[in-house]
Amino acid sequence: MAYQVRTEVAAPRALAAVRAVTTPQRLGTDMIAALDQVWPLLREQGARHGHNIVIYYVDQPGELTIDAGVEVPDGFTPRGAVRPVDTPAGESAAVTHYGEYTDLAGAYAALEQWCAANGRQRAGTSWEVYGDWEENPAKRRTDVYFLLEPSA
Numbered sequence: 001m002a003y004q005v006r007t008e009v010a011a012p013r014a015l016a017a018v019r020a021v022t023t024p025q026r027l028g029t030d031m032i033a034a035l036d037q038v039w040p041l042l043r044e045q046g047a048r049h050g051h052n053i054v055i056y057y058v059d060q061p062g063e064l065t066i067d068a069g070v071e072v073p074d075g076f077t078p079r080g081a082v083r084p085v086d087t088p089a090g091e092s093a094a095v096t097h098y099g100e101y102t103d104l105a106g107a108y109a110a111l112e113q114w115c116a117a118n119g120r121q122r123a124g125t126s127w128e129v130y131g132d133w134e135e136n137p138a139k140r141r142t143d144v145y146f147l148l149e150p151s152a
Contacts, residue, residue, distance in 0.1 A: 001103075003095040003110035010094075010145060012086035015053055016042055016076045017069025019083075023062060028101075034068035038082050047076040051129050055087060058124040088125045088147045097142045104128070107144045115146065123147040 018034035050071030131141030
């Protein structure tokens with residue numbers, strides 16, 4: 001798949017999220033377990049919601065710290081492990097991926113190549129915004145963002 005990298009100034013998005021420390025092998029399972037804590041709370045509170053978003057933080061090799069959550073434009077009442085989190089704000093590089101979530105490596109590779117070719121450094125944090133569910137995997141949209149260090 002050919003990816004078109006774009007730059008944009010990302011505004012923070014308010015999330016109801018659960019933090020997890022995981023591994024690449026357990027990522028999918030732990031992400032779903034975190035979201036399974038968020039969704040019932042939002043439904044119970046009748047909170048207006050948007051897309052699922054996962055924020056990835058820089059960690060030790062083989063370990064990932066994530067905030068897995070749901071957009072809550074009007075807020076919610078935190079409870080238990082579900083807490084308010086904002087997505088990063090600032091200049092970012094982004095691509096749109098259509099297809100299986102397990103095939104996102106190409107989107108990440110495109111962003112890495114773009115950063116190298118354009119002399120830009122990642123600021124360490126990345127995030128994925130998952131589009132509305134589609135039964136047809138080819139129509140599943142995921143936008144992947146790299147927060148960028150300010151350009152010189």
